[in-house]
Amino acid sequence: MQVIFDNLPVYWTGFLVTLQLTVVGGVFATLIGIVIAIFRISPVASLRGFATVYTEIVRCTPLTLVFFFCAIVLPILGVDFPYLAFAFIALSVYTSPFVAEALRSGINGVALGQAEAARSLGLGFGQTVGFVVFPQAIRMTIPPLINVFIALTKNTSIAGAFYVTELFGVGRALVNANGNAVIAILLGVAFFYLVITVPLGQIAAHLERKVAVTR
Amino acid sequence: MSGSAVLFDAPGPKARRLSRILSIVGIALIAGGLAWVIMTLAAPRQASGGITLSGMFAPERWDIFSEPIVWQSIGEATVRTLQAAGIGAVGAVIVGVILSILRTAANPWVRIPTTVLIEFCRGMPVLLMMLFILLVFSTGALWAVVTALIIYNGTLIGEALRAGIASLPKGQREAGLSLGLTPLRTRLLIEFPQAFRQMLPIIIAQLVVLLKDTSLGYIVGYPELLRQTTNYLANFYGNRYMFSLFFVALAIYLTINLLLSWFARWLARSEERKRTGKKGKPDKTILDSTPNANAQALASGSGGLGAA
Numbered sequence: 001m002q003v004i005f006d007n008l009p010v011y012w013t014g015f016l017v018t019l020q021l022t023v024v025g026g027v028f029a030t031l032i033g034i035v036i037a038i039f040r041i042s043p044v045a046s047l048r049g050f051a052t053v054y055t056e057i058v059r060c061t062p063l064t065l066v067f068f069f070c071a072i073v074l075p076i077l078g079v080d081f082p083y084l085a086f087a088f089i090a091l092s093v094y095t096s097p098f099v100a101e102a103l104r105s106g107i108n109g110v111a112l113g114q115a116e117a118a119r120s121l122g123l124g125f126g127q128t129v130g131f132v133v134f135p136q137a138i139r140m141t142i143p144p145l146i147n148v149f150i151a152l153t154k155n156t157s158i159a160g161a162f163y164v165t166e167l168f169g170v171g172r173a174l175v176n177a178n179g180n181a182v183i184a185i186l187l188g189v190a191f192f193y194l195v196i197t198v199p200l201g202q203i204a205a206h207l208e209r210k211v212a213v214t215r
Numbered sequence: 216m217s218g219s220a221v222l223f224d225a226p227g228p229k230a231r232r233l234s235r236i237l238s239i240v241g242i243a244l245i246a247g248g249l250a251w252v253i254m255t256l257a258a259p260r261q262a263s264g265g266i267t268l269s270g271m272f273a274p275e276r277w278d279i280f281s282e283p284i285v286w287q288s289i290g291e292a293t294v295r296t297l298q299a300a301g302i303g304a305v306g307a308v309i310v311g312v313i314l315s316i317l318r319t320a321a322n323p324w325v326r327i328p329t330t331v332l333i334e335f336c337r338g339m340p341v342l343l344m345m346l347f348i349l350l351v352f353s354t355g356a357l358w359a360v361v362t363a364l365i366i367y368n369g370t371l372i373g374e375a376l377r378a379g380i381a382s383l384p385k386g387q388r389e390a391g392l393s394l395g396l397t398p399l400r401t402r403l404l405i406e407f408p409q410a411f412r413q414m415l416p417i418i419i420a421q422l423v424v425l426l427k428d429t430s431l432g433y434i435v436g437y438p439e440l441l442r443q444t445t446n447y448l449a450n451f452y453g454n455r456y457m458f459s460l461f462f463v464a465l466a467i468y469l470t471i472n473l474l475l476s477w478f479a480r481w482l483a484r485s486e487e488r489k490r491t492g493k494k495g496k497p498d499k500t501i502l503d504s505t506p507n508a509n510a511q512a513l514a515s516g517s518g519g520l521g522a523a
Contacts, residue, residue, distance in 0.1 A: 043223045044234050046241035060423075060472035062430035064441060065465055072445075072461055076271065077255050115222060125223040133222070150338075157340035161434040168343060175350060182350045190339050190347075197338035 003181040004188040007174055014170030015192045017084075021156040021166055022196065025091035026149050032092060033099025040104060043125060055097040063155055066090045067162050087159035091152060098148045106141030107133055140211055146204035153196045167192050256458075271458045279452050280459070292443030293467055299357060299439060300426040303364035307425060308418065310369025315376035315410075316402060333370045341367045341428055345435045356437035360429060368425045375417045379410030416483035423475045430468070440464050 004011070039051035058066075070086040081089075110133050118132040160168030171189035175182050226234060256271040269275055279285050317329040336344075341363050349359035383406055391401030411418075432439040438447065444460040 041222060043226065043230070044237040044241060046238035046245075050241065050245055056473065056476075057469065060427075060469050060476060061465065062427040062441075062468060064430040064433055065461075065468060068441070068445060068461060069465075072457055073256075076260065076458070077252060119222075128222055154338075154340040157342045158431070158434070161342070168340065168346075171343070172346065175346075182347075186343065186347045186350070189343060190335075193340060193343070194335070194338045198334060201334070201338065 001184050003174070003178050003184055007185075010170055010174065011167070011188060011192060014165060014167040014189075015195075017164065017166040018153070018156050018192070019196070021087055021091060021159055021164070022149065022153045024088050025095060025152055025156065028088065028092035029095035029099050029148075029152065030145075032096035033103060036096060036100035037103040037107075040100060041107065041129070051100070055100060058093060058097045061094075063090065063094050063158055066094045067158060071162065083159075083163045087156075087162065087164045091155060091159070094155070095148060095152050098151070099145065102144040102148055103137070103141055105144060106137035106139075109140040110136045143204045143208040143211060146200055146207070150197050150200050150204070153200070154193065157193075268455075276455055277459050279448075279456055280463070285448065285452075288448060289440070289444060289463065289467070292438060292440045295357075295437070295443075296426075296429050296432075296439040297471075299360050299364070299429045299432060299437065300422075302361045303368065303425050303429070304422045306361065306365035307368035307372055307422070310365055311372025311376055311418075312407075312411075314369060314373030315380065316399075316407075318373060318377055319380060319402070321398065333373065336366050336370045337374075339367075342431050342434060345431060349435050356432060356435055359435055360432040360437050360439075364425050364428055367428075368421055371421055372418055375414045375421070376407075376410050379414040380406050382413070383409055412486070415486065416479050419479035419482060420476065423472055423479065426472060426475065427468075440467060 036051045036054060039047040040055070042048060061069075067086070067090045070090045071083075074081075074086065074089070114136060115128055115133055118128040123132070156166055157168035160166050160170070160172065163169075165173075167189050171186055174185045178185065253272075257273075259270050259273075260268045262268050314329060314333060317325055318333065320326050320329075344363035344366060345359045348354055348362050349356065352359075354362065380402075387405055387409065388401055391405040392398065396404065429437075429439055430441045433442040433446070436442070441464055444464040445457060449457045449460050
C-alpha cells in the first residue's frame with residue numbers, strides 16, 4: 001500500500017496522460033466518425049462504398065496492429081511523429097468506425113415515418129437529415145457513444161506498451177522497480193482506470209433508461 | 216439504387232449525373248491516395264549515414280517467404296492465436312452464462328457482490344488484467360492471456376445475456392413458474408435458451424473482439440501471430456523484413472476477422488428472417504441497412520470496441 005502513496009505523483013502524471021489520450025482520441029475519433037457516418041448514408045455510391053470498406057477493415061484490425069502500423073509504416077510515408085502523437089492517431093483511427101456505427105444505429109432508431117414525413121413535405125436530403133432525423137438520432141446515439149468512449153479509455157492502455165507513459169506504462173515501470181508490491185501497484189492502476197470508466201458507465205446506463213422510457 | 220431507403224428521392228437524370236461525377240471524383244481521390252502510398256512505400260529511401268534502403272516491395276524484402284519454414288512458423292503462431300481465442304471463447308461463454316444467472320438471482324447476497332464484481336472487471340483494461348495474472352499468479356503467458364480474456368469477455372457476454380432475459384415477455388417466466396418449475400429451472404430451461412438465441416449475434420461479435428484482443432499477447436510475451444512475425448522472425452531474419460512480415464500478419468488477421476464478422480451478420484440476418492417469416496425484407500429502417508441493426512450496433516458499440 002505504501003508504494004502507492006509514495007508514488008502518487010507518478011500515478012498522477014500517468015493518469016493525466018491517460019485522460020489526455022482519451023479526450024484527444026475521443027474528439028478526433030468523433031470527427032472522423034461523423035464524416036464516415038455521413039459518407040455511409042450519402043446519396044453518392046462511391047462515398048458509401050469507401051465508408052463501408054473503411055469501417056469493415058479498421059474494425060477487423062486489432063488495435064495492437066494499428067499501433068504497429070503507425071510505428072512502422074507511417075515513418076516510411078514521411079510521417080515521423082513522437083510516440084504520443086502516434087498514439088493519438090492510432091486511437092482515433094481505431095475508434096472512428098465504432099463512433100460511425102453508433103451514429104448510424106441512432107439514425108436507424110428514428111421512426112421511419114419521421115423521414116417519410118420530412119420527405120413528403122418536400123425537404124431535401126440535407127434538410128431531412130439535418131432538421132428531422134439527426135436531432136432525434138442524437139439522443140439514441142449518446143448512450144452507445146459513451147460506451148465507445150469507455151472502451152477507448154481502456155484501450156489507451158496499449159499506448160503504454162508503445163513507450164507512452166500513461167497509467168499502464170507507469171504501472172509496468174513501478175512493478176519493475178518494486179517487484180515485491182506487484183498486487184498493490186496494479187490495483188492502484190486499476191483504481192485510476194475505474195475513476196474514469198465507472199462514472200461514465202453509470203451515465204450511459206442512466207441515459208439509456210431515459211431514452212428507453214420515451215421511445 | 217436500393218441502398219439508402221427514404222432519406223433521398225430516387226435520383227432523376229440530373230442527380231444521377233451529379234452522383235456519377237462525384238463518384239468518379241471520389242474514386243479518383245481514393246485511388247490517387249492509394250497510389251501515392253504504394254509509390255512512397257516502393258521508392259528506395261535514403262537512410263541516415265548515406266545508405267540507400269530498398270523500397271518496401273523490393274524482392275530482397277520478400278524473399279524469405281519462399282522458405283517453407285517461415286510459413287511453418289507463421290502457421291504455428293496463427294494456431295497459437297486461434298488456440299488462445301478458442302479457449303477464451305469457450306471459457307467466456309461459460310463464465311457469461313454463470314454471471315448472468317448470478318446477476319439476476321433473487322437473493323441480494325448473490326446479486327449485489329456479482330454486480331460489483333462485474334462493474335470492476337468491465338471497467339478495467341484487459342491488458343492490465345493480463346499483466347496482473349501473469350505477475351501475481353505466474354501462470355505463464357498463454358494462461359494470462361486466456362484468463363484475462365475469459366474474465367473480461369465473460370462479463371460482457373453475461374451482461375448481453377441479462378439484457379436478453381430482460382427483453383423476454385413476462386409470460387414466459389410466469390408460464391414456467393405456473394408449471395411448477397423452480398425459479399432456477401424456469402430460468403435455465405425456458406428463459407435462457409431464448410435469451411441465448413436472441414443474443415447470439417452479439418455474442419459472436421464479442422468473440423471477434425476476443426480474437427482481436429489475443430494480439431495483446433504480444434505485450435505480455437505470448438508468441439502469437441503478431442509477436443512471432445514482427446518480433447521473433449524479424450529479429451531472426453533481419454529488420455528489413457519487418458514491413459513484409461507485418462503485412463502478412465495483418466492480412467491473416469483481416470481474413471480471419473472478416474470471415475467471422477460476416478458469419479455473425481449472416482447469422483443475425485437469418486435469425487431475423489426466421490422470426491419475421493420467410494420474407495426477404497424485414498422491418499424497414501431509415502437506412503435500410505442490415506436488419507436487426509440495433510442489435511448489431513449494440514454489439515459494435517458497447518462491446519465490440521476491442522476493449523483492452
